[in-house]
Amino acid sequence: MDTLFNDLKQLNEEEKNILKNGHKDINQSNYTTQSEFVIESSKFLEDDSLIITRKHPRFVEFPFxxxxxxxxxYVYNGKMKQKIGNQEIELKKGQMLFLNQHIEHSLEECGEDDIVINFIINPPFFDYIFQELEKETKGELINKFLFQSLFDQNRAGSYLYFKVSEVPSIQNLMGQMITEMMDKDLFTEIKMKFTMGLLFVELMKNTHYLESLEANYDYHLTNEIINYVNSSYRNASLSELSQQVNLESYNLSKFIKRNLGNTFKELVQEKRMNEAKKLLKYEDYSVESIANQIGYENISYFYRLFKKHHGLTPHQYRKRSISQIE
Structure with missing residues (x-):
């Protein structure tokens, strides 16, 4: 890592020019052809490329x-201070921030030891990854929240702040991608795509490190709803959640339907059915025991729901899963 850090500390041509010009304002024409300051991916990506990494230029501020x-x-070393709206954020070593294409932010000048890596990603890059994740983790609410945050249909700016400095699996993946950035070959973009897919899997496994600082109230509330359903699905109730988020049940129900596309009852059922699948596939509990564990006392009702969601009875699903494993 010391060798990589020393390599990253070396001045690139852009930084040499910044120092030569006395830390003056950046030349916006290097980043955009528009009158507004909208940094364009075409300035960095070749026509058929979807993802690239570059070291964030030090020694100069970036205006909004x-x-x-x-x-x-991603902060490899040191820190990065930025402002999103009126919200000031200081990213520290090992932390990362996703910003969608509608967000506006400014960046303070980074010092010599502040090494920040920017991943520039065209939205189509995520199409395949999200399709595969949806197949494997169908119904998991956090997936929907993450994806909607990045691809907001209302063109609202949003961002996701992950405080994952202490998660080795995530830090290892970031290290792999940065090393790849420093030693590119014909397979670099392919390796980056696969590694980024693994990164998203790890981020979804570690959502308790996610701190959504979105100024939009909808994102705060959506995150609270997701966390509640994921942690309390066995005994979840709309009235309890209503008290927790300080919102009347009627208005909360409308909010859930509008923002997550399902009723509260459907969200809870979806979570329970997915937990049932995991238990049937990987544990030896009886079907009755599994039904009780996920919150159903009426076994017949559980059978009907499971078949409705998955097209198989619990016994049929378990039998098929065992045969697939063998």
């Missing part, structure tokens, strides 16, 4: 700007 791509900021 947007991107026409999704950006991931």
């Amino acid at each position: 700007h947007k991107h026409d791509y999704i950006e991931l900021n």
